[in-house]
Amino acid sequence: MNENIDSTLRETLDALYYNESRRVLATLIRLLGDFDLAEDAMHDAFAIALTQWQRDGVPTNPRAWLVSTGRFKAIDRMRRQTRFGTSWEDEQIFEASSMEATDVEDETIEDDRLRLIFTCCHPSISLDAQVALTLRELCNLTTEEVAHAFLNAPATIAQRIVRAKSKIRNANIPYEVPEVEDLPNRLEAVLKVIYLVFNEGYSASTGSELMRHDLSGEAIRLGRLLIELLPEESEALGLLALMLLHDSRRAARAAPNGDLVLLDEQDRSLWNHEQIAEGSELTKKALSSGNFGSYTLQAAIAAVHAEASNTNQIDWAEIVGLYDLLLHANQSPVAELNRAVAVAMRDGPEAGLALVDDLLSRGELNKYHLTYAAQADFYRKLGKIEQAKVAYQYALNLTRQEPERRFLNRRLAELKN
Known part of the structure; x- marks a missing residue:
């Protein structure tokens, strides 16, 4: 890559790629009719932008420019290929892309x-x-x-x-x-x-x-x-509700340094209460249909968390009951793990540990880091320090996200002191 490219332009293009590349690709797939050709065209467009925008400046509508440039680059490539003999299918792609060339x-x-x-x-x-x-x-x-x-x-x-x-x-x-x-x-x-x-x-x-x-x-x-x-589709309503309720916690889920903040330690004043209100209303609407499924039930669980004024006010019995309904609708080992955590909050860590051990004995989620993180937490609360260390290490070996790794390392360090 040219070292003389302005650093501000590089940052602009990096931000555009991060925020807009999937929109550009989706349109190129429609215009070109081929996934791989569209992906090549998109990368060509960003490469051309790197030098052309340095000379001419960033266009008024960068996204449309990238689509147009990528499309014409692909058409040019296909034209060259036709001179050397391409298949009938390639000709069809060329014709389709040419006919829709103005639609950006x-x-x-x-x-x-x-x-x-x-x-x-x-x-x-x-x-x-x-x-x-x-x-x-x-x-x-x-x-x-x-x-x-x-x-x-x-x-x-x-x-x-x-x-x-x-x-x-x-x-x-x-x-x-x-x-x-x-x-x-x-x-x-x-x-x-x-x-x-x-x-x-x-x-x-x-x-x-x-x-x-x-x-x-x-x-x-x-x-x-x-x-x-x-x-009126209840599960579409339920899914949107679920996402809004979870996303409402975004500002409180990470410390200023990026570290993970657990749910019971989050500052609830940072939660987005407009999202909570919208998500709760959508959940009620989905439940009232009488024809709901797993997304709506997960939203109902999230709503119980969101509507409690603090962790001590959470109705864990209600949450366990909702997980029972969820597992009846959709047997999922991840839902079983989440239910185990809720049972531990209702009945104590020993009850939760028995459920997690059962999951692992069945070969379920034995490559999922949160299974071992939950197991380790139950061991820690029961005072079984050596078992907790082993489980935290298993979780650490499986996770690839840095904030979670830092959290698990802190837990291990606490046990060693």
Whole structure:
């Protein structure tokens, strides 16, 4: 990379890539009709911007400029390829990209992300592949981060993504939001995608930061778009409520130095009470439908936490009861782990430890760092210091996020003193 490039321009482009690259990519996928070609075109556009903006200045609408430049770069590449003989499919891509060459308005770019989710979540693609592809392409998660979200191996996720792209290309899956009557059949995967995007933003799987606000904010925005499409869909309401209630704690979840602050130690005056009020109302609306599922029940649990004036006022019996309903609706080992923590708060650490030990004995979540962190905390509260040290070390070995690593190291240091 040219060392003479102005540092301010580098910072501008870095910020644009961080905040806008997925919007640019979504539009290029629509215009070019191919995931890999669009990704190459996007990177070409950012590379050209690095030198051209140094000479001409940053354009008034950088995002539209990047889309336009990337598209024309891809068209130019395809034209060169046609001179040396390309397949019929490549010609079709070239024709499609040329016909839609003027469609780069901002409003269209905004819509493209929702189109991309529904394209990735087409019913002809397996559910796991739908989610993996969308997380990779729409949210720019690495294959390793997607694998963490699935508690799966990166190689497995990479294969799913490749197969999903091939399916979309070979089956000519349309790049569009389905008609209203077809939306319910596509909703499960879309909700799961948005949920996993939010989770990665709420607690990043890797890196130096506890949270990725860009991802949690994007998930909430997409949740609102879904509500516009399906205003009476209880699980869409429940998911948006859940995200708002969790996100309301954002300002209190990390200390000024970036360290993790546990829920019972958070300054509740820093919580966003407008978000809590909106999330609570959405939860009530979803519950009142009588036809709700796991997202609404998780929102109800979050609402019990959010509406308590302090930790001592939390109704742990109600939370355990809601987890029982949640597990009946959706048997999930992570929900079982969370229930174990709630049971420990209601009945004591020994009861919680028995449930976590049972999870581990079944081979459930034995590569999930929070399982061992919970186990270690129960051991610590029971005065079983050596067992707590071992469990904290297991958790430390499994986590790749720096604030969590610092927290676990502090816990270990406290036990050694």
